[in-house]
Amino acid sequence: MRIAVTGAGGRLGRAVLDALANAPFTGIGGPLAWRRPDYDLDDLDAAVRLIARDQPEVIVHAAAWTDVDGCARQPEAALLRNGEAVGRLAEAAAGSGIDLILISTNEVFDGRRTDGLGYRPDDRPNPINAYGSSKLAGEVAAATAYGWTPDDRALQGTGLGTSPGGGPALGIVRTAWLFGPPGNDFPEKIAHAAERARAAGEALQVIGDEAGSPTFTADLADAIVELIGSGQRFGGIQHVVNGGATTRAGWARAVLAGLAIEVPIQEVLGSTWVRASTLPAWAVLEPTLLPSSVPSSLPLAEPLRPWTAALADYLPTLRRQLAARPDVGARVR
Numbered sequence: 001m002r003i004a005v006t007g008a009g010g011r012l013g014r015a016v017l018d019a020l021a022n023a024p025f026t027g028i029g030g031p032l033a034w035r036r037p038d039y040d041l042d043d044l045d046a047a048v049r050l051i052a053r054d055q056p057e058v059i060v061h062a063a064a065w066t067d068v069d070g071c072a073r074q075p076e077a078a079l080l081r082n083g084e085a086v087g088r089l090a091e092a093a094a095g096s097g098i099d100l101i102l103i104s105t106n107e108v109f110d111g112r113r114t115d116g117l118g119y120r121p122d123d124r125p126n127p128i129n130a131y132g133s134s135k136l137a138g139e140v141a142a143a144t145a146y147g148w149t150p151d152d153r154a155l156q157g158t159g160l161g162t163s164p165g166g167g168p169a170l171g172i173v174r175t176a177w178l179f180g181p182p183g184n185d186f187p188e189k190i191a192h193a194a195e196r197a198r199a200a201g202e203a204l205q206v207i208g209d210e211a212g213s214p215t216f217t218a219d220l221a222d223a224i225v226e227l228i229g230s231g232q233r234f235g236g237i238q239h240v241v242n243g244g245a246t247t248r249a250g251w252a253r254a255v256l257a258g259l260a261i262e263v264p265i266q267e268v269l270g271s272t273w274v275r276a277s278t279l280p281a282w283a284v285l286e287p288t289l290l291p292s293s294v295p296s297s298l299p300l301a302e303p304l305r306p307w308t309a310a311l312a313d314y315l316p317t318l319r320r321q322l323a324a325r326p327d328v329g330a331r332v333r
């Protein structure tokens with residue numbers, strides 16, 4: 001299978017390329033890495049050119065403008081990159097009979113849920129920031145290109161949608177709170193912040209009232225490969241996150257405990273954190289059960305492992321990343 005991955009240099013894109021390189025159905029040449037300057041979200045004709053050049057059978061669209069504060073400051077640019085560019089890619093892909101997996105976000109939801117449950121694919125999106133609005137615009141544009149009707153899935157909040165039978169498939173994979181190589185993620189940033197707080201003799205301030213589903217890019221990438229291997233069963237919306245949920249403060253505590261960095265933590269309200277974007281307070285997704293590509297008489301569905309187990313696997317890599325940065329590295333045991 002010829003599989004192209006956009007955003008190939010990003011946190012998720014590189015994990016998907018790694019996972020695909022080991023997949024039995026990936027072609028001899030390996031997956032196709034689409035990145036700038038060849039694939040640029042600001043160039044709306046780029047997808048048409050690359051599809052004609054590489055003729056993939058499946059595209060995983062991991063590229064996006066992920067700077068949520070930048071999106072808040074420039075909402076038109078956000079809509080162009082995360083909305084219109086997705087529509088153009090999806091139209092070109094659907095028109096060429098190519099399956100598409102579109103990576104989207106928990107931030108299509110407003111986060112105002114108070115019943116303690118995670119958002120499901122059939123919950124109604126209601127983004128509260130420009131990044132979430134632009135990603136939802138991308139979902140809708142892709143759904144339109146693949147012939148989903150307004151009665152389908154999140155457009156009306158009525159349930160899982162599927163592509164009309166026979167044509168190429170669109171899978172929308174929503175995820176959240178990604179962590180993984182090459183770093184510069186929440187675990188690495190919190191380790192740096194903890195060292196700064198300790199050096200200053202202060203408590204580390206972390207938001208205590210924002211909850212989410214931390215997700216390891218390697219696990220998400222494996223799940224995407226499973227979805228591709230399952231064929232057209234990936235059509236529809238999937239919520240793919242590691243199991244469990246926590247607050248930013250809970251996540252920080254787990255990271256710092258794993259790195260043996262001791263610093264007092266002071267939980268603060270998200271409303272005290274001045275930034276351009278407003279983040280959903282309850283950003284938790286309920287994981288959908290993934291189809292498995294492995295033929296089996298067992299039920300075909302399984303969730304990803306708990307985020308705490310995934311974080312434990314990431315710690316050695318995180319330690320190496322931190323060790324490469326002299327300000328923190330020397331102190332991480």
Ligand SMILES: NC(=O)c1ccc[n+]([C@@H]2O[C@H](COP(=O)([O-])OP(=O)(O)OC[C@H]3O[C@@H](n4cnc5c(N)ncnc54)[C@H](OP(=O)(O)O)[C@@H]3O)[C@@H](O)[C@H]2O)c1
Pocket residue numbers: 006007008009010011012013035036039040041042061062063064065066081103104105106135175176177178179
């Ligand atoms: N990070 C999260 O916590 C999170 C949560 C939920 C959903 N997601 C979604 O997951 C996907 C992957 O995110 P990520 O964490 O891997 O983000 P990332 O590390 O910021 O990677 C984004 C990728 O998009 C590319 N990109 C950005 N602007 C571009 C442009 N104008 N033209 C072409 N490529 C461009 C980047 O290219 P360069 O390498 O050239 O900059 C990078 O490869 C995105 O769809 C995102 O919306 C992320």
